Amino acid sequence: MLATRRIRRWKPVALATAAALAGLTASTLTATPAAATTTAYDTTYYKNAVGKTGTSLKSSLHTIISSQTKISYSAVWNALKVTDQDPNNSNNVILLYSGVSRSKSLNGGDLGDWNREHTWAKSHGDFGEVTGPGTDLHHLRPADVQVNSIRGNKDFDNGGSTVSGGGGSLTDSDSFEPRDADKGDVARMILYMAVRYDGGDGFADLEPNEKVDNGSAPYMGKLSVLKQWNEQDPPSAFEEKRNQAIYDTYQHNRNPFIDHPEWVEAIW
Helix, strand or coil: CCCCCCCCCCCHHHHHHHHHHCCCCHHHCCCCCCCCCCHHHHHCCCCCCCCCCHHHHHHHHHHHHCCCCCCCHHHHHHHHHHHCEECCEEEEEECECCCCEEEHHHECCCCCCEEEEECCCCCCCCCCCCCCHHHCCCCEEEEEHHHHHHHCCCEECCCCEECCCCCCCEECCCEEECCHHHHHHHHHHHHHHHHHCECCCCCCECEEECCCCCCCCCEEECHHHHHHHHHHCCCCHHHHHHHHHHHHHHCCCCCHHHHCCCHHHHHC
């Protein structure tokens, strides 16, 4: 019988050193990665990817995760009420960027509402809200309407001024920095999109790069910062539960970087 616990291949000493150099406090880092429950997928779902690196790993993962059930943009509302449910209050969802717990019923477009944030901005590749990249739950999250508007279609990078109601998020003219607790989530969502949508199914070939202000080009930066965030903020229990809900109930595909965050470095 396969074990259900996975051992993460993180480098605690290196992470601690990096945190010290960056002047981070202990609370900045996710204290302990959640106990994993995905080892069995290595011999089933990921069996054709395990052991590979670089473009070979990326290609294998693309093939694996491209087998998915697609949902409509209207169906995303109800899906997010399940995938992002507050574990301490089943009437609420947890909002990306701010970390606020807000009533599920307050979905909409008015101030005080939450709406559907495309973490990979839909203008980067011009896919809009079309079924496929525009409705992929692995990068769609509930977010405060005002905070979502401030993020807009900006790339991700460090620095800027405080975002009002953003839980510690920062922004400047061409980039957005999520609060510390969401940094790894954002990185893994962006890199999932880059692997899933490679131009082979009628949509743009989405790729991370080292730029900000990418505009309508199918790129999202900043890769080096996203890689740093992936290590700084390992997958949480909330993130893993979300991944499982999307796999079990909605799309039937997984974000491999939540199951194996070390694959980020193996590819990029």
